Amino acid sequence: MSELDKAAIKGGPEGPRAQATLIGTADERMSPMARRVLIFVFLAWVIDAADSTIYSLTLPQIRDEFGLSFTQMGLIASVFIAGSVLGAFILPAFAEKKGRRAGMAACIGIFSLFTGIVGVAHHAAVVAVGRFCTGLGTGAEWPIGAAYLSEMVPAKKRGLAMGIMQAGYPVGFFLAGGIFALFTSLGLGWRACYVVLVIPALMCIPVLKWLKESPAWLANRAARLDSAHADRSAKKSRFRELFAPEYRRFTLIATALHIFGAIFSYGLVVWVPSAIMLDFHIDKMQTAQFVMLAWGVGTFGYLAAGPLADRFGRKIILTLYTILGMIAILYLNYLHRLGGASLTSLYVPGILIGISLGVAAVYITYTSEIFPSHLRTIGLGFSVGVGKVTALAVPTALGAIAQHSSVTTALLLSTAIGFLMIPVVYCGPETARRKLEDIVR
Structure with a gap:
């Protein structure tokens, strides 16, 4: 040392x-x-x-x-x-x-x-x-x-x-x-x-x-x-303390956020390109342009999420980013029901999707704050791990839904499930601008 x-x-x-x-x-x-x-x-x-x-x-x-x-x-x-x-x-x-x-x-x-x-x-x-x-x-x-x-x-x-x-x-x-x-x-x-x-x-x-x-x-x-x-x-080093009465609520909140966040994010990252190609019949080169635009905007979405969450609060910004993702997918479903759309008309939902991916920056910040120091990495590891287990099933489940309806419909379902991050985060304390030791002990 x-x-x-x-x-x-x-x-x-x-x-x-x-x-x-x-x-x-x-x-x-x-x-x-x-x-x-x-x-x-x-x-x-x-x-x-x-x-x-x-x-x-x-x-x-x-x-x-x-x-x-x-x-x-x-x-x-x-x-x-x-x-x-x-x-x-x-x-x-x-x-x-x-x-x-x-x-x-x-x-x-x-x-x-x-x-x-x-x-x-x-x-x-x-x-x-x-x-x-x-x-x-x-x-x-x-x-x-x-x-x-x-x-x-x-x-x-x-x-x-x-x-x-x-x-x-x-x-x-x-x-x-x-x-x-x-x-x-x-x-x-x-x-x-x-x-x-x-x-x-x-x-x-x-x-x-x-x-x-x-x-x-x-x-x-x-x-x-x-x-x-x-x-x-010795007791505090064990996983089971995550579910002790004083910490159980935070463990459940963090785990739920990572589950719903994984469904939201993996749905967008894995299936949006397929939706553009299969539901809107956009060729591979133009789809690549769409993806580059969405993910490029996503970089700025991540960068903006942090300062906004510091200023206005974790809960409000998580809500805003999640709603933007929902609006984008609803718009894609609307365009699909109209019978098609040009690449240009898809840029607006593409930009909104890119921004909404920044919600991960908000919930990883939040879940890193609500555990006490001696449980922080273990608690985060548990909640992230459970979220990744959920992510294993997301591509397969959405693929089955897309097979019987459309990719945009499958995306609507995954985004709606991801929307559950909003009520979950409001079950916990606001952590913005608070010292870690003042949030939970």
């Missing part, structure tokens, strides 16, 4: 000064250390998204090289999601025990190294194992990184910081596309796309050397090491 880390948990004047250095001063400006943490968490989000996306881009070449059936292709995609679910449950517990920095470095190292292993695989089984282990790291990055960042930035800047963090996802999608396009044009093949994504593993070194540990985690660690608190701390 560094001297600054030690000072952050000491009593007396030295402790408060160190903690102010770490997380900001009384005027709620973001400290240099908090900005540094934000940069590294953002970069981790970018690489996380790139590692998650690269498989879908390279899948045709992987299929040709290994002679995969469609069933095998889907199985590899499923084991990746299964790995992300398992990672969301396991690695946050490691971060609670060893620290936010160690947990974040573990995630980055795991998903970077195993992405590289896929690049040198000579059997489909190795590809599957590599993708499963990549999922372990990407699945845990969300709860660990969000918990770390929420504990490092001042209360009035948490929404802004979380919005920037979430903007790493669309940036990562574009990075994966850029890597694929570049290496394809150079004739380097699909393997190079995976091998180059090993490089971010080097981020583990500055994460461990340059970043300071969360003061909230350090304080909780000091309590665990105190013999007077040994029994209570």
Whole structure:
């Protein structure tokens, strides 16, 4: 533990000064250390998204090289999601025990190294194992990184910081596309796309050397090491405390938000492009333009969500973003019932869909705030993991609905279910501009 880390948990004047250095001063400006943490968490989000996306881009070449059936292709995609679910449950517990920095470095190292292993695989089984282990790291990055960042930035800047963090996802999608396009044009093949994504593993070194540990985690660690608190701390390290009377409500709220948020977001991300092609008969090139517009706007949706939620409150902005998504899908259904639409007329719902994707920045911020420090990564990991389990069923369920009606109808159902985020978030406290220790103890 560094001297600054030690000072952050000491009593007396030295402790408060160190903690102010770490997380900001009384005027709620973001400290240099908090900005540094934000940069590294953002970069981790970018690489996380790139590692998650690269498989879908390279899948045709992987299929040709290994002679995969469609069933095998889907199985590899499923084991990746299964790995992300398992990672969301396991690695946050490691971060609670060893620290936010160690947990974040573990995630980055795991998903970077195993992405590289896929690049040198000579059997489909190795590809599957590599993708499963990549999922372990990407699945845990969300709860660990969000918990770390929420504990490092001042209360009035948490929404802004979380919005920037979430903007790493669309940036990562574009990075994966850029890597694929570049290496394809150079004739380097699909393997190079995976091998180059090993490089971010080097981020583990500055994460461990340059970043300071969360003061909230350090304080909780000091309590665990105190013999007077040994029994209570042992209890607090267990998953079952998430359902203790004093925390059960927050666990249920966070889990419900991630379930409904997954249905809302996965429905839009997975099925909107299909709706444009199948229901409106737009060709692939024009659909690609639509997707680039929607996801490009989505980047700004993420960035705007944080400051808006800081100023007006988490609940109001989550409500606004969700309503925008519902309006967009209702409009798509209206256009579909009219018998078709031009690409130009689809731009308005496309922009609204892109903005509405920023709702993820709001509910991940909110769910990172409503757990106490000693349960933050475990609670987030549990709720994110349950949300990912739900996400496993979303594409299949919506596909079955689309088969018997239309893709836009399936989207209307998933968006309506996602709309349930609104009553759920109003069951909890407003967290905007409040110190974490004042929200829940």
